[in-house]
Amino acid sequence: MENLIALKTNRIPWALKIRGVLTILVAIFIGVWFLTPLVLITISAFASPRDYYQIEKVIPTHFTVEHFHALFFELEGWQAMLNSLKVVGLTILFSFTVGLPASYALSRYKFRGKSFLKLSMLASRMFPVMILAIPLLIIYMKIGLSDTIYGVALAHTIMVLPLIILVSASILASVSVDYEEAAMIFGLSRIHAFLKITLPLALPGLVASAILAFIISWNEVFIATILNLTNRTLPAHIFRSAMDSPDYFKFTAGFIMSIPAVIFIFFVRKHLVTMWGISLK
Numbered sequence: 001m002e003n004l005i006a007l008k009t010n011r012i013p014w015a016l017k018i019r020g021v022l023t024i025l026v027a028i029f030i031g032v033w034f035l036t037p038l039v040l041i042t043i044s045a046f047a048s049p050r051d052y053y054q055i056e057k058v059i060p061t062h063f064t065v066e067h068f069h070a071l072f073f074e075l076e077g078w079q080a081m082l083n084s085l086k087v088v089g090l091t092i093l094f095s096f097t098v099g100l101p102a103s104y105a106l107s108r109y110k111f112r113g114k115s116f117l118k119l120s121m122l123a124s125r126m127f128p129v130m131i132l133a134i135p136l137l138i139i140y141m142k143i144g145l146s147d148t149i150y151g152v153a154l155a156h157t158i159m160v161l162p163l164i165i166l167v168s169a170s171i172l173a174s175v176s177v178d179y180e181e182a183a184m185i186f187g188l189s190r191i192h193a194f195l196k197i198t199l200p201l202a203l204p205g206l207v208a209s210a211i212l213a214f215i216i217s218w219n220e221v222f223i224a225t226i227l228n229l230t231n232r233t234l235p236a237h238i239f240r241s242a243m244d245s246p247d248y249f250k251f252t253a254g255f256i257m258s259i260p261a262v263i264f265i266f267f268v269r270k271h272l273v274t275m276w277g278i279s280l281k
Contacts, residue, residue, distance in 0.1 A: 038258065041251050041254045041255050041258065043060060044248055044251035045251045045252040045254070045255035046060075046063040046064065046067075047062070047063060047064075048062040048064045049246065049248055052247070052248045067248055067249055067252040068252060068256070070249070071249065071252055075237075075241050077234065077237060077253075080234040080236070081234045081256070081260070083149060083231055083232065083233050083234070084218060084233040084234040084235070084260075085260070086153075087152050087217060087224070088213075088214055088217045088218050090150065090153035090157075091153050091157050091213055091217040092210055092214065094154065094157040095157050095160050095161050095213050096206075096209075096210070096213075098157075098161060099168055099209075100168060102169075103164070103165045103169035103171075103172055104172055104198075106118065106165065106166075107172040107173040108173075118166060121166060122162060122166065124162050125159075125162055125163070129159070129220075129222050132155075132158070132223070133222060133227070136151075136155055136223070136227065137226055140227060146227060147228050147229050147230055148228075148231060149231055151227050152223065152224050152227055152231075153217075155223045155227060156216070156217040156220060159216060159217075159220065159223075160212065160213040160216050160217065163209075163216075164209050164212070164213055167205075167209045167212065168202075168209050170205075171202050171205030171208075172202050174202075174205070175198050175201045179197045179198065179201070180194065180197055180198055183196065183197045211264070214264055215261065218260065219235060219257075220235065221235035221236055221239050225239055234257060235257065238253040238257070
């Protein structure tokens with residue numbers, strides 16, 4: 001019996017070592033899987049046309065920024081990027097202005113039809129975007145919102161609002177109501193208790209919701225193409241101008257599309273790590 005116990009004890013470190021090695025290998029595989037497209041896009045975006053079309057050259061040796069200059073200034077990509085940033089900012093503002101009160105009500109109150117309401121909001125995402133684009137264009141033309149930044153931002157808000165409400169409701173529900181009740185005992189109103197107690201505690205999760213809204217709005221191209229003719233967002237502008245260009249221009253456009261999202265996630269990564277730590281606990 002003692003020999004059997006000693007044998008099991010000796011096996012445990014080896015099992016832990018194997019598990020650790022497998023975890024590292026899986027992490028490396030996932031990292032390579034996600035980083036390889038970004039590396040290829042970056043290399044192809046800066047590669048000279050001569051090196052890009054040489055098949056025997058896996059990694060180009062001559063690089064240039066002429067593609068960026070042409071896309072930004074000759075094709076006016078800087079204006080399209082500015083429009084995209086405006087649309088994304090307005091989309092996040094509108095969706096949280098409407099979505100936070102709704103998510104708070106879903107997380108704190110019990111009422112008849114609550115589950116059906118959640119299912120209805122999720123079911124609204126089943127309709128294809130192309131079904132909504134043409135009716136929205138007709139409505140916008142009647143009320144004067146066609147070919148405007150606000151029109152695209154409102155359309156993107158319609159797309160992301162159900163997800164923002166459902167995700168934010170789950171996050172707010174994870175914050176104990178006891179904190180708000182304790183704050184109200186000490187004289188705070190419900191609104192002040194939410195702003196000073198619940199909102200800071202739920203901030204990491206709400207940042208994740210903002211990232212979701214950012215990604216959906218930043219990458220959306222169909223509605224932005226239909227609703228706008230002159231004030232196009234960057235994806236719509238690329239879809240119109242860069243798709244008929246050489247391949248290295250397409251990679252340059254893809255690189256430009258990815259940079260703002262990477263910068264945004266870089267600055268909010270602290271809140272994401274905090275949220276993951278809380279969920280693991």
